[in-house]
Amino acid sequence: MALALAAAMLPLHAVWPGAAAMAGEAPSQEVFDAAYNLGRSSFSSNCASCHGANGEGDAGPSLVGNALLAKVNVVTETIIHGYSYMPPFGDVLTDAQVAAIATYIRNSWGNEYGFVSPEDAEAAR
Numbered sequence: 001m002a003l004a005l006a007a008a009m010l011p012l013h014a015v016w017p018g019a020a021a022m023a024g025e026a027p028s029q030e031v032f033d034a035a036y037n038l039g040r041s042s043f044s045s046n047c048a049s050c051h052g053a054n055g056e057g058d059a060g061p062s063l064v065g066n067a068l069l070a071k072v073n074v075v076t077e078t079i080i081h082g083y084s085y086m087p088p089f090g091d092v093l094t095d096a097q098v099a100a101i102a103t104y105i106r107n108s109w110g111n112e113y114g115f116v117s118p119e120d121a122e123a124a125r
């Protein structure tokens with residue numbers, strides 16, 4: 001009986017992680033880490049000159065505890081289209097790079113605003 005029950009539960013268990021990874025759900029730790037690490041190097045070469053190596057701000061505003069970062073579309077649209085003195089990066093960064101940088105700045109220096117997907121970046125173009 002216990003064996004039959006365990007066998008019956010196997011398919012359910014196998015399906016569960018797939019369901020949790022559907023659009024809108026939190027990504028796996030691997031996906032998050034890959035985006036975060038790509039975002040860190042891309043931020044350093046494209047953004048740190050104005051926003052500081054640690055997001056502390058310089059010519060651009062500080063990104064540390066910056067409440068504007070809570071809104072995914074504000075972050076993706078600002079990176080892709082620029083804003084005022086900030087140049088647009090839509091032509092030099094892929095959706096994956098925009099999403100990675102957005103994920104990095106939203107989850108560094110004490111920020112805890114969550115993951116941004118390449119689909120979020122694509123939607124801002």
Ligand code: HEC
Nearest residue numbers: 046047050059060061068075078079083084085086089101
């Ligand atoms: C040439 C300098 C410069 C560079 C390079 C730059 N920014 Fe900016 N950024 C600014 C300025 C200035 C603002 C404020 C715009 C305004 O409000 O007039 C800004 C605003 C922002 C904002 C909105 C937050 C706020 O308080 O206005 C975000 C998010 C942001 N930048 C992220 C980035 C990212 C990510 C990169 C790299 C892909 C980047 N910036 C590159 C200058 C820059």
